[in-house]
Each structure stands twice: as C-alpha cells, then as structure tokens.
Amino acid sequence: MIISQFPALVLTFPEIDPILLQLGPLAVRWYGLAYVTGILLGWWYARRLIANNNIWGEQKPPFRQIDLDDFLVWAAVGIVLGGRIGYILFYDLARYLDNPSEILAVWRGGMSFHGGALGTLVAMVLFSRSRKFSTLSLMDVIATVSTFGLFFGRIANFINSELWGRVSDVPWAFVFPNGGDLPRHPSQLYEALLEGLVLFLILRLLIFNGGKLARPGYIAGAWIFFYGVSRIIVEFFRQPDAHIGYLAGGWLTMGMVLSVPMLLVGGFMMLRSRPLLGGPA
Numbered sequence: 001m002i003i004s005q006f007p008a009l010v011l012t013f014p015e016i017d018p019i020l021l022q023l024g025p026l027a028v029r030w031y032g033l034a035y036v037t038g039i040l041l042g043w044w045y046a047r048r049l050i051a052n053n054n055i056w057g058e059q060k061p062p063f064r065q066i067d068l069d070d071f072l073v074w075a076a077v078g079i080v081l082g083g084r085i086g087y088i089l090f091y092d093l094a095r096y097l098d099n100p101s102e103i104l105a106v107w108r109g110g111m112s113f114h115g116g117a118l119g120t121l122v123a124m125v126l127f128s129r130s131r132k133f134s135t136l137s138l139m140d141v142i143a144t145v146s147t148f149g150l151f152f153g154r155i156a157n158f159i160n161s162e163l164w165g166r167v168s169d170v171p172w173a174f175v176f177p178n179g180g181d182l183p184r185h186p187s188q189l190y191e192a193l194l195e196g197l198v199l200f201l202i203l204r205l206l207i208f209n210g211g212k213l214a215r216p217g218y219i220a221g222a223w224i225f226f227y228g229v230s231r232i233i234v235e236f237f238r239q240p241d242a243h244i245g246y247l248a249g250g251w252l253t254m255g256m257v258l259s260v261p262m263l264l265v266g267g268f269m270m271l272r273s274r275p276l277l278g279g280p281a
Contacts, residue, residue, distance in 0.1 A: 071124075
C-alpha cells in the first residue's frame with residue numbers, strides 16, 4: 001500500500017553480507033567487529049580522559065591508566081554475558097528454554113543493551129572494589145566511552161537487518177530483507193545517532209565545559225538519564241519484538257518499560273553527586 005503510493009521514495013536496502021570475512025570455518029562478522037571496535041575505541045578515549053588532569057578539578061584522577069587496561073577484559077566479559085543473559089531473560093526466554101543450544105550463538109544476534117549495561121555495572125563494582133578506588137568515577141569514564149560501542153553496535157544491527165522500525169512512508173524508509181514488503185523506519189540508524197553520537201557530545205560537553213568528572217557519579221547519571229530519553233524516543237519508531245508486541249493498550253513497548261527507571265536513577269545520581277575528594281598519589 002505504502003510502496004505503491006510512494007514508489008520513488010523507497011530506498012533499496014544495501015546488500016551487505018553480515019559476514020565480513022570467511023576463513024574456512026572461521027567467520028568474521030560485522031556484529032562481532034562492531035563490539036571489538038567499540039571496546040578498543042572506548043579504551044583509547046578513556047586513556048585520554050585519565051591522562052588529562054585538567055578535567056578532574058583540583059584532584060588527580062582516582063585511578064590509573066594501567067587500571068583501565070586491566071579492566072578492559074572485565075568490561076568485555078560483562079558486556080557479552082550481560083547482554084546475552086539480558087536478552088534471554090527480558091525478550092525471548094521461552095525460545096531459549098526450548099532450544100538451549102542457541103544460547104551461545106551470539107553471532108546470530110540477540111543482545112540486550114539493558115542486560116549489557118547491568119553486566120558492565122557488576123564488572124565495574126567488583127573491579128573497583130578489588131583495586132580500592134571510586135566505583136562512581138570508573139562508572140563515569142566507562143559511561144562516556146560506551147557511546148562508541150552503542151554507535152557501532154546499532155550500525156551492525158542495520159547491516160544484519162534486525163531491530164528495524166515500524167512501517168513508514170518517510171523518504172528515507174527501507175524495505176528490509178526480512179521485514180516484509182513494506183518500507184520501514186531505519187530505527188537502528190536513529191539509535192546510532194541518538195545513543196552514539198548525540199549522547200557522546202552531551203557527555204563530552206559536561207566533561208570539558210562543565211567539569212563534571214570532579215563530581216563522581218554525575219556523568220554516569222547523565223548517561224543513564226539521556227540514554228533512557230533517547231531509547232524512549234526511538235521506541236516510537238522501532239518495531240517491537242514480535243513475540244512481545246505492544247503493551248498497555250497498543251503503544252507501550254518493553255524498551256520503554258526498561259528505560260523509564262533509567263530516568264529516575266540517572267536524575268537521582270546527578271542530584272546526589274558530590275565533588276571529588278581525592279585520588280591516587
């Protein structure tokens with residue numbers, strides 16, 4: 001119906017193979033590459049933040065670059081385990097209970113952002129306590145650099161033709177290979193823009209112009225709050241998972257439900273943040 005009414009405005013979905021490189025049984029997928037790229041770029045940016053004493057107020061950073069290097073493995077484990085477990089529990093538990101062999105098939109997609117965030121949070125708490133420095137300051141740095149992973153992860157979702165948007169007649173709508181015959185919002189690209197680029201710029205402004213790294217927990221709270229806002233906005237354009245659908249009369253989605261508490265937690269963290277009291281010698 002929409003295609004016949006707006007035939008010239010429908011964009012052809014780019015034919016990008018989800019597998020970037022195939023070496024025998026080993027397949028390098030865009031999905032996995034997105035995670036690796038996001039983690040490495042985040043690690044690079046985090047080291048620059050820690051090395052810049054000017055953005056930490058009158059005190060030195062509460063942890064060292066070597067601590068960040070060691071945390072990289074912890075973060076990767078938290079992201080992957082949390083993201084996978086979160087998706088299984090929040091979105092498709094019945095299917096994985098019926099097919100437990102698919103639980104480890106992360107290359108096929110099926111990662112929950114909210115689960116990945118919780119997994120990373122657990123990793124940050126355990127790691128910072130083991131090194132005896134501020135968990136909140138570590139959260140601030142990791143929150144800032146996570147925007148790289150969010151950006152590339154959503155681009156990978158687009159390449160995989162997954163998590164596409166609702167049916168639409170906007171000029172930039174795509175007909176996704178596994179999304180039916182009607183054009184849809186490229187909601188993955190909306191998320192890449194809002195959760196990746198826009199959120200990165202907001203946090204960078206707060207750090208370099210607002211000096212908010214000197215208040216442990218403020219940047220993490222801002223990240224939680226503005227991610228929740230971004231996700232709720234995108235949910236109005238994103239197609240809900242078929243096995244969940246719409247909630248509460250046909251407009252509320254699971255993504256919105258999981259994001260509302262983020263507004264409360266993020267706002268509370270920003271209000272309760274206090275100036276940095278000390279750092280390592």
